[in-house]
Amino acid sequence: MNALMIKGLLFAAVLIAATIYVVKSMNIDLSDPINIITIIGAIAIAGLTVGVAIKYINQMKTDTSGGKLADENWDGIGEYLNELPSGWAYSWLGTAIWAMWYMISGYPVNAFSQIGQYNEEVKAYNTKFEAVHKNADTATLQQMGESIFLVQCAPCHGTTGDGLSGKAHDFTTRMSKAQVLDVIEKGSNQLGYPMGAMPPMMATGQDAEDIAAYVAGGMKGEQPAAFAACASCHGADGKGMNGMAANIADYDEALITNVVKNGKKGALGTMPAFHDRMTPVQIKALATYIKTLKG
Amino acid sequence: MQSNAALEYDYSVAKLFTYTTILFGFLGMLIGTLIAAQLAFPELNYLLGEYGTFSRLRPVHTNTVIFGFTVSGVFATFYYVGQRVLKVSMAESKFLMFIGKLHFWLYFIGALLATISLLLGYSQSKEYAQYEWPIDVVIVVIWVLWGVSVFGLIGIRREKALYISIWYYIATFLGIAMLYLFNNMAVPTYFVSGGLGNIMHSVSMYSGTNDALVQWWYGHNAVAFGFTVPIVAMIYYFLPKESGQAIYSYKLSLLSFWGLMFIYLWAGSHHLLWSTVPDWMQTMGSVFSVVLILPSWGSAINMLLTMKGEWNQLTENPLIKFMVLASTFYMLSTLEGPIQAIKSVNAIAHFTDWIPGHVHDGVLGWVVFMIMAGLFHMAPRMFKREIYSKKLLEAQFWLQTTAVVLYFTSMWIAGITQGMMWRAVDEYGNLMYSFIDTVTVLHPYYAIRALSGVLYLVGFLMFAYNMYKTMTSSRELSEEPQFRSPMA
Amino acid sequence: MFHWLEKNPFFFAVGVFLVIAFAGLIEILPNFAEASRPVVGLKPYTVLELAGKEVYKKDACIACHSQLIRPFKAETDRYGQYSLSGEYAYDRPFLWGSKRTGPDLHRIGNYRTTDWHENHMWDPKSVVPESIMPAYKHQFTNIADLETAYAEAVTVKKVFNTPYDTPNGVKLGTWDEAKAAALDEAKKITADMKNQNVKDAVAAGNIPEIVALIAYLNRLK
Ligand code: HEM
Numbered sequence A: 001m002n003a004l005m006i007k008g009l010l011f012a013a014v015l016i017a018a019t020i021y022v023v024k025s026m027n028i029d030l031s032d033p034i035n036i037i038t039i040i041g042a043i044a045i046a047g048l049t050v051g052v053a054i055k056y057i058n059q060m061k062t063d064t065s066g067g068k069l070a071d072e073n074w075d076g077i078g079e080y081l082n083e084l085p086s087g088w089a090y091s092w093l094g095t096a097i098w099a100m101w102y103m104i105s106g107y108p109v110n111a112f113s114q115i116g117q118y119n120e121e122v123k124a125y126n127t128k129f130e131a132v133h134k135n136a137d138t139a140t141l142q143q144m145g146e147s148i149f150l151v152q153c154a155p156c157h158g159t160t161g162d163g164l165s166g167k168a169h170d171f172t173t174r175m176s177k178a179q180v181l182d183v184i185e186k187g188s189n190q191l192g193y194p195m196g197a198m199p200p201m202m203a204t205g206q207d208a209e210d211i212a213a214y215v216a217g218g219m220k221g222e223q224p225a226a227f228a229a230c231a232s233c234h235g236a237d238g239k240g241m242n243g244m245a246a247n248i249a250d251y252d253e254a255l256i257t258n259v260v261k262n263g264k265k266g267a268l269g270t271m272p273a274f275h276d277r278m279t280p281v282q283i284k285a286l287a288t289y290i291k292t293l294k295g
Numbered sequence B: 001m002q003s004n005a006a007l008e009y010d011y012s013v014a015k016l017f018t019y020t021t022i023l024f025g026f027l028g029m030l031i032g033t034l035i036a037a038q039l040a041f042p043e044l045n046y047l048l049g050e051y052g053t054f055s056r057l058r059p060v061h062t063n064t065v066i067f068g069f070t071v072s073g074v075f076a077t078f079y080y081v082g083q084r085v086l087k088v089s090m091a092e093s094k095f096l097m098f099i100g101k102l103h104f105w106l107y108f109i110g111a112l113l114a115t116i117s118l119l120l121g122y123s124q125s126k127e128y129a130q131y132e133w134p135i136d137v138v139i140v141v142i143w144v145l146w147g148v149s150v151f152g153l154i155g156i157r158r159e160k161a162l163y164i165s166i167w168y169y170i171a172t173f174l175g176i177a178m179l180y181l182f183n184n185m186a187v188p189t190y191f192v193s194g195g196l197g198n199i200m201h202s203v204s205m206y207s208g209t210n211d212a213l214v215q216w217w218y219g220h221n222a223v224a225f226g227f228t229v230p231i232v233a234m235i236y237y238f239l240p241k242e243s244g245q246a247i248y249s250y251k252l253s254l255l256s257f258w259g260l261m262f263i264y265l266w267a268g269s270h271h272l273l274w275s276t277v278p279d280w281m282q283t284m285g286s287v288f289s290v291v292l293i294l295p296s297w298g299s300a301i302n303m304l305l306t307m308k309g310e311w312n313q314l315t316e317n318p319l320i321k322f323m324v325l326a327s328t329f330y331m332l333s334t335l336e337g338p339i340q341a342i343k344s345v346n347a348i349a350h351f352t353d354w355i356p357g358h359v360h361d362g363v364l365g366w367v368v369f370m371i372m373a374g375l376f377h378m379a380p381r382m383f384k385r386e387i388y389s390k391k392l393l394e395a396q397f398w399l400q401t402t403a404v405v406l407y408f409t410s411m412w413i414a415g416i417t418q419g420m421m422w423r424a425v426d427e428y429g430n431l432m433y434s435f436i437d438t439v440t441v442l443h444p445y446y447a448i449r450a451l452s453g454v455l456y457l458v459g460f461l462m463f464a465y466n467m468y469k470t471m472t473s474s475r476e477l478s479e480e481p482q483f484r485s486p487m488a
Numbered sequence C: 001m002f003h004w005l006e007k008n009p010f011f012f013a014v015g016v017f018l019v020i021a022f023a024g025l026i027e028i029l030p031n032f033a034e035a036s037r038p039v040v041g042l043k044p045y046t047v048l049e050l051a052g053k054e055v056y057k058k059d060a061c062i063a064c065h066s067q068l069i070r071p072f073k074a075e076t077d078r079y080g081q082y083s084l085s086g087e088y089a090y091d092r093p094f095l096w097g098s099k100r101t102g103p104d105l106h107r108i109g110n111y112r113t114t115d116w117h118e119n120h121m122w123d124p125k126s127v128v129p130e131s132i133m134p135a136y137k138h139q140f141t142n143i144a145d146l147e148t149a150y151a152e153a154v155t156v157k158k159v160f161n162t163p164y165d166t167p168n169g170v171k172l173g174t175w176d177e178a179k180a181a182a183l184d185e186a187k188k189i190t191a192d193m194k195n196q197n198v199k200d201a202v203a204a205g206n207i208p209e210i211v212a213l214i215a216y217l218n219r220l221k
C-alpha cells in the first residue's frame, strides 16, 4: 500500500465513521435491517470506488502501456487490442449472478408483493409492541403521548401545546372566554357525546358573559347563578357527568377521544378528525399527556 | 480530394456553443448556489418576489445546467470533435455550415425563451421536462437540426470507420430524440376547448402511474443520454488526444458501449421503487441498475488504463488531472446509483438529500469537469493561442475538487440521517421524530453545501476568466499543437 | 459484425435504436392496459381544484413535496394509508415528486384544514417556527386562472373521456355555469378564512390563487 491508497481509504473511512456517528447521535436503531443494509451499501460505495480508482491510478505510476495497436487511427488517436481486464469481466459475471438471485429469490418477480410485505411488517410490529401497550402505566402513557403529540399535533397546537397565539386550542388553560361564548351562542353538535347536541343560546347577555368568565377562569370562586342552565348537562362541577357531555372544567379522556375521532370546528378554526389513524392506546396516551399541559 | 492533406477545420459553430456553455454554466450554477443557500437561510427566498422562491428557481437551475450548460457543451465538443475524427471540415459543405449556424441561433433564442417561461411559472411539473409544449416544439426542431449536422458530417466523412466518440454522439442523438418525444406528449387545452384559457397550457397524454412510468423511463435516461453518454464521448476523445496515449482496449470500449445501450433503458423504474408501479417492474429496475455498474465502469477503467505509465502527465498537466478525477467521480456515481437502486437502500435513500448528493457527484465531478477540460483542450486549437494561465488552472482544480467533496459528503450524511430519522420509532413503537425535527437537523449540512456552491462557482469563474483571456490576449501559437495543450 | 456496423453508420444507428427501444416496449407498454383505472368512488377534479393544481404546478411545490405514501409502517403512521395506483387515475401529470424537503402531501386533506393552510401559506414560520418553507404571500393577491382550468377539464373530458357531467358526479356544464359553481365552492372555503382581502375578492367574483390551492389541498385525501 502506498501513500495514495492510504489517503484515499482514510477519506472513505472518515466519511463512513462520520455518517455512523451522526446517525447514532440521533438515536437511530442500527439493528433495523433496512438501516444495516444501507450502511453496508454506503461502505461499499466509498470503499470500492476509492480502492479500485486508486489501484488504477497507481498503475500510472508503476506500469507501462503497450499492446498490439489496431490499424485505424483517428486524429492521431490509436487503439490497442488488449484483452478485457479480468477483474472487470468477472465482476460483470458476479453482478449477473446476483441479479438472478435477486429476481428468483430476493424479490421473486413472480411472487413478491410489497403490500404483502407491508402487512407482515405491521403484524410483526403489533406483536412486538402489544405487550408494552397492554400494561402501560401513567408515566409510560405520558411519555408516549408526548411523542405522539409532537409528531401529529404540534404543527397546529405548537410544541408546548399553547395553540400558537390562538391558531388552535391552547392546552395550557382549559378554554378562553371567547371560545365559551362562541359555544353558548352557537351550540355544538359535533363531538359525539351520548347527550348529543348542545342547543344554542342557553344563556344570553350578561348571563352568558358571567358564565364564560367563570368557565374560562377555571371554574373557581363563586358560581354565577346562570350556570344552572349548564349544570343540567355538564354537572355543577362542569366535569360532564361522567362522559355524558363535554368536561368543561378539565381535560379528560372522553374529550380527547371525541375530538381526535370526530374533529371540531369552533371559534378558533377547524381541527381535523383523525378517524382511525390513532389506536385506542395512542389516544389514551394523548389524553394523559394533554392533561399535564394545564400545569 | 487528397485524404491525407492537412485539413483546415472550421470551428465557428463550436466557438459559438463554447460561449453559451460558459454563459449558461455560470447562470445555472449561480442559481444552484442561491437555492442551496435558500435551504440553509430561508430569508433568501424573498429577493425577487414571487419569482425568487426556492420552488420557482429550482427548475430554472436544473434546466439551465442541463439544457443550457451541458447540452451546449455537447454541441460545442461535437462540432469540434466530429470534424476531426471524421476527417472532414464543415467549411467543405455550405449546407452543413448553414445548418450549424441555424442550429446555434435557434438554440440560443429557444434557451432564452425557455428560461423566461419557467420564471413566469409555465411548467408541466414533470422533472427535466418542465417546459410547456411551445418550447418543446422548438426543442424538437433544434434537436433535428443537430441530427442533420451529425449525420450530414458522417455522410461526407473521409474516415471510414466511426471513432468511439461518434458512437456515443449518435446514441445521444437517438436516445434523447426518442425519450423526449414520448415523455412530452401533451394535449394543448386551448385548441381542444375552442380557444379558452392560456395558449401555453397543456395536459399530459398519460395519467397517474402510467405517466410516472413514462416520466422516469425518460428521466433516468435523460440523465443517461445527457450526463453520461455524450460525456463519455468527450473523454474518449480528449483524454487520449491530450495525453497522446492510445486507448487501452477496443474490446472494452465495445462491450461497454453496447452493454450500456442495452441495460440503461431498463433501469428507469429504480426511480419508482415502492411506488404503485407493478412489483416486477421495480425489481427489474433494481437488477438492471446493479448490472449497469460494469458497462459504466468499463469506460472509466478503459480511460484510467489508457494513462498507464503516465504518472508524470498526471502531475504536470492539470487537464489530465481534471479528466482522471472526472473518471473517478464517474465511477463513484455509477456505483452509488446502483446501490441506491437496491430496494432496501432505496427505502431510505429515496426522497432524501442523498439523491441530490449522488446527482452532484456525477454532474460536478464528472460532467462539468469533463466539459471544462474539453473546452480548455479545444481553446488553443480554436483560437490559436496558448491557455492563458496554468497556475489559475491548478488553483481552480483544487478549489473545485474541494467543493465537490464538501457537496457530496454533506449531502451523503444529511440524506442518510434524514432517511433513518423518518423511519425511527421510539421504545413504544411510535414515530420518534416529527417532520420538522428531520428538517432542522439538516441545517449545518445545508450550510456546508451552500459554501461548497460558492467555492465551485468561484472555480467556474476562474475557468471563464481563463478562457476569456485565452481567446483574447494570451500568446499566439504559430502551429497547432499535436497532443498536449500549451499553457503559460 | 460490430466492426462492420462501425463502418456503416446507417445500420449502426438502426442497431443502437433497436437496442434502446427494446426495454421500453417490454416494460412500459403492457402497463398501459391496466394502470389507469380509477379506484371506486374517485371523482374527477372540480374546476376550482384544477385551478389549484395549476397553482401547485406553477409555484412548483413538487420541488419539496411528494404525493406518494410508500407501504412502510413509518410512512402510513405519518401520512396515512399507502397510496394506490387507481387514486391517481385523473392526475395529468402525476405529481409524486422525487424529493421530500417538506412532508408528503398525498393525504394532507385528512389532517390539515383551510384555516391552517391560510396561516401556513402566508407565513410558514407562524405555525412551524423552524420551517424552511418559503411564504407564498403572492398567492393571496394573484387571481387564479379559472378559464384555463375549465379548458383543461373540457379537454380531458373530450380527449380522455374523464367522467364529468355524470349522475352524482362532478358537473362541468358551460363556462358560465362552471364559473358560478367554482365561485360557490370558493365561498365555502373563504368562510373558514380570515384574510379580508381574499374574502372581498371572492365576494367580488375573483378567486385568489390561495383559495384554489386550498381547494386542491383539501381534496388530497
Ligand atoms: C455551483 C454548483 C451547484 C450547486 C450549489 C447546486 C445546487 C443544487 C441544489 C441546492 C439543488 C436542489 C436540491 C434539493 O432540492 O434538495 C440542485 C438540484 C439539481 N442540480 Fe445542482 N447545483 C450546482 C450545479 C449543478 C450542475 C453543474 C448541474 C448539472 C450539470 C446540476 C444539476 C442538478 C440536478 C439534475 C438537480 C436535481 C436533482 C434532483 O432532483 O434530485 N447542478 N442543485
Ligand code: HEM
Pocket: B127, B223, B227, B228, B267, B270, B271, B289, B290, B292, B293, B296, B330, B333, B334, B335, B336, B337, B338, B340, B341, B346, B349, B350, B351, B355, B358, B359, B361, B362, B363, B366, B367, C098
Ligand atoms: C449506473 C449508473 C447509475 C444508476 C444505476 C443510478 C441510479 C440512480 C438512482 C437509484 C437514483 C435515485 C432515485 C430515487 O430514489 O429518487 C438516481 C437519481 C439520479 N441520478 Fe443516478 N444513477 C446512475 C448514474 C448517474 C450519473 C452518472 C448521473 C449524473 C451524472 C446521475 C444522475 C442522477 C440524477 C440527476 C438523479 C435524480 C433524479 C431525480 O430527479 O429524482 N446518475 N440515480
Ligand SMILES: [Ca+2]
Pocket: B124, B129, B130, B131, B132, B133, B136, B184
Ligand atoms: Ca415539456
Ligand SMILES: [Ca+2]
Pocket: B127, C098, C099
Ligand atoms: Ca428530483
Ligand SMILES: [Cu+2]
Pocket: B219, B220, B221, B223, B267, B268, B270, B271
Ligand atoms: Cu436513474
